Amino acid sequence: MSRAAVLDAGHPPPRLHEVTTPEGVTLHFSIARAGDRLGAFMIDAVLIIVATLLLVVLAWSATSGLGDNSWLWAFVVLGIFLLQSFYFIWFESRGRGMTPGKKRLGIRIMDVEGGTLSAAAVVVRNVMRIVEIHVPLMVLLAPQQFWSDAPQWAQLIACAWVVIIAGMPLFNRKRMRVGDIVAGTIVVVAPVPQLDRDVGGEAPKQPRAQDSAYTFSREQLDVYGAYELQVLEDLLRDKRAQHSSRDALAAVADKIARKIGWPGRIRHWDARPFLTAFYAALRARLEQRMLFGKRKEDKFSDD
Amino acid sequence: MPAIRLKSYEFRREREKAWRRLEVLVQRVEKSGLRSLRESELYELPQLYRQALSSLSVARSISLDKNVLTYLEALSQRAYLAVYGVRRHLREVLLEFFTDAFPTALRRHGRHLLVAGLVLLLGTMAGYLLTMADTDRFYAFVSGDYASGRNPMSSTESLRDALYSDHDETSGLAAFASHLFTHNARVGMLCFALGFLLGIPVFLLLLINGLLLGAFTALYAGRGLGSEFLAWVAPHGVTEILAILLCSAAGLAIAQSLIFPGRLTRMQNLARRGREAGVLVLGAVLMFLAAGLIEGFFRQLVHSQAVRWSLAAASLAFWIWYPFACGRPRERTS
Numbered sequence: 001m002s003r004a005a006v007l008d009a010g011h012p013p014p015r016l017h018e019v020t021t022p023e024g025v026t027l028h029f030s031i032a033r034a035g036d037r038l039g040a041f042m043i044d045a046v047l048i049i050v051a052t053l054l055l056v057v058l059a060w061s062a063t064s065g066l067g068d069n070s071w072l073w074a075f076v077v078l079g080i081f082l083l084q085s086f087y088f089i090w091f092e093s094r095g096r097g098m099t100p101g102k103k104r105l106g107i108r109i110m111d112v113e114g115g116t117l118s119a120a121a122v123v124v125r126n127v128m129r130i131v132e133i134h135v136p137l138m139v140l141l142a143p144q145q146f147w148s149d150a151p152q153w154a155q156l157i158a159c160a161w162v163v164i165i166a167g168m169p170l171f172n173r174k175r176m177r178v179g180d181i182v183a184g185t186i187v188v189v190a191p192v193p194q195l196d197r198d199v200g201g202e203a204p205k206q207p208r209a210q211d212s213a214y215t216f217s218r219e220q221l222d223v224y225g226a227y228e229l230q231v232l233e234d235l236l237r238d239k240r241a242q243h244s245s246r247d248a249l250a251a252v253a254d255k256i257a258r259k260i261g262w263p264g265r266i267r268h269w270d271a272r273p274f275l276t277a278f279y280a281a282l283r284a285r286l287e288q289r290m291l292f293g294k295r296k297e298d299k300f301s302d303d
Numbered sequence: 304m305p306a307i308r309l310k311s312y313e314f315r316r317e318r319e320k321a322w323r324r325l326e327v328l329v330q331r332v333e334k335s336g337l338r339s340l341r342e343s344e345l346y347e348l349p350q351l352y353r354q355a356l357s358s359l360s361v362a363r364s365i366s367l368d369k370n371v372l373t374y375l376e377a378l379s380q381r382a383y384l385a386v387y388g389v390r391r392h393l394r395e396v397l398l399e400f401f402t403d404a405f406p407t408a409l410r411r412h413g414r415h416l417l418v419a420g421l422v423l424l425l426g427t428m429a430g431y432l433l434t435m436a437d438t439d440r441f442y443a444f445v446s447g448d449y450a451s452g453r454n455p456m457s458s459t460e461s462l463r464d465a466l467y468s469d470h471d472e473t474s475g476l477a478a479f480a481s482h483l484f485t486h487n488a489r490v491g492m493l494c495f496a497l498g499f500l501l502g503i504p505v506f507l508l509l510l511i512n513g514l515l516l517g518a519f520t521a522l523y524a525g526r527g528l529g530s531e532f533l534a535w536v537a538p539h540g541v542t543e544i545l546a547i548l549l550c551s552a553a554g555l556a557i558a559q560s561l562i563f564p565g566r567l568t569r570m571q572n573l574a575r576r577g578r579e580a581g582v583l584v585l586g587a588v589l590m591f592l593a594a595g596l597i598e599g600f601f602r603q604l605v606h607s608q609a610v611r612w613s614l615a616a617a618s619l620a621f622w623i624w625y626p627f628a629c630g631r632p633r634e635r636t637s
Binding site: 080081110129135165195234284287288 | 309310311312315319322323326333353356357359360364365366367368369370371374375376377378379380381383384387388396400404477478480481482484485488489492493495496497499500557570571573574575577578579580581582584585
């Protein structure tokens with residue numbers, strides 16, 4: 001079976017960020033994709049803009065009839081400032097390290113070394129947005145404010161510099177933007193633990209008739225390795241496979257049957273039971289060998 | 304092969320309950336904080352967390368069940384962040400900030416503050432001397448918007464009036480103060496963030512502001528209003544200029560760790576210095592708030608020179624005393 005047929009094509013595997021806990025176990029956090037982060041930022045930016053407009057409109061309508069309302073406007077000015085400068089800081093420094101936008105896209109910030117996320121770090125990573133977003137935006141939209149009479153080469157250098165700063169997440173492996181680098185933070189995929197049924201390993205208390213129809217010899221099981229086993233697990237687990245891609249199951253069953261020299265053909269409706277039984281047997285065999293210190297990575301690795 | 308009993312399946316069956324329990328506890332901590340846990344649960348959490356971690360290491364060596372492996376990985380990550388990323392109560396954080404983190408950061412950045420102060424002083428002196436020599440240079444240092452009518456063409460009377468401007472109704476002052484605060488805080492944050500551009504823009508900003516201050520001083524001093532002008536600037540200026548210097552010093556610290564990373568790698572050094580500098584910026588924002596209140600209310604309402612001077616002296620004394628009085632590490636007696 002080809003990898004592309006089974007794996008969800010199009011998404012490269014996420015980059016990993018390793019953190020070793022004080023207990024000495026290494027955890028592999030997945031680094032958030034650049035697109036997710038941009039999306040999260042867009043959501044937050046829209047929220048900030050909408051909230052700012054709401055604040056102004058509310059204050060406007062509340063004061064239209066009154067005489068002395070400068071206190072109200074003082075609070076509006078203050079409110080807008082707090083909203084624009086402290087929106088990210090407020091949300092990220094609370095419990096889960098997520099703004100509403102990040103929450104929507106399932107990403108969060110954490111300390112790059114895995115320690116406690118300090119308030120100072122959150123402040124720094126967000127104040128840095130000024131050079132990453134505000135300054136580039138101003139350069140784009142109102143360049144004459146910056147260099148009305150600067151020579152052309154200076155303008156070019158400034159432009160390049162701005163691009164480098166703003167595009168920083170794309171230039172490093174860990175997708176850290178300038179604020180992340182200065183604050184020592186990193187944006188990772190918020191882990192969502194999900195435990196499903198065991199596909200093949202549900203120890204059958206009384207082997208059903210159809211299960212016992214499939215028994216495999218060692219030689220047959222030694223064809224494949226851990227990689228193929230887990231791809232098969234994904235295939236069996238995939239809910240869609242039950243409806244739309246029965247054919248895929250049948251095709252895979254057929255391919256396996258031929259590869260291991262299974263006598264007779266696997267009928268269409270037998271594909272799932274056959275694959276499930278094969279999965280259980282293969283896993284038992286591979287795990288048993290692992291206990292003896294022999295881990296077979298995939299079908300190409302030698303014994 | 305006979306009926307299959309997988310070791311990894313047994314492994315999961317025996318421990319699954321504890322994993323599920325941990326999941327529930329972690330979810331509650333994330334949602335409503337550690338305080339939502341009962342005492343017994345507080346004991347349970349770290350134990351369950353360690354169990355999950357050991358399950359993960361065992362699973363990595365005996366199980367090929369991808370689902371269990373990814374589940375345990377995610378569960379351990381989440382529990383890890385919940386256990387070690389714990390935040391304390393806001394009151395504690397604030398107390399620690401004012402009595403320890405902020406004064407310590409102030410002391411640590413003494414040299415950067417000095418450099419920033421010298422650059423600002425240089426700008427001020429230059430602005431003062433240049434404008435004194437030729438009053439027309441005032442226009443080169445101060446933009447028309449900012450001067451708002453105060454320039455070498457104004458009469459001495461109108462210049463004096465600007466120092467004692469008396470808003471008839473005090474109601475406009477709140478809006479004024481809040482405008483001042485937000486404007487200054489934005490400039491301060493910009494000053495810090497520009498530190499990442501190797502610090503050059505920080506120096507430029509300091510110089511420009513120094514020239515501006517010097518030009519104004521020269522304008523007033525030329526009319527014999529020098530001390531009155533200083534009495535007008537100093538009450539809030541002490542705090543505000545210090546806050547600007549703090550932000551600049553923080554920016555310079557960033558620039559320094561970028562250019563001279565020292566023993567650590569650039570990234571590590573930046574992360575460490577960056578957080579220290581962040582404390583300064585946070586403190587500076589609060590100082591801008593104080594300065595904005597003084598500038599917006601006090602300066603407009605109090606016209607007595609003696610009171611103005613004494614407030615300036617008091618705030619200066621406070622800022623000299625504060626970093627040395629708080630957060631000093633106790634002498635170790637060994």
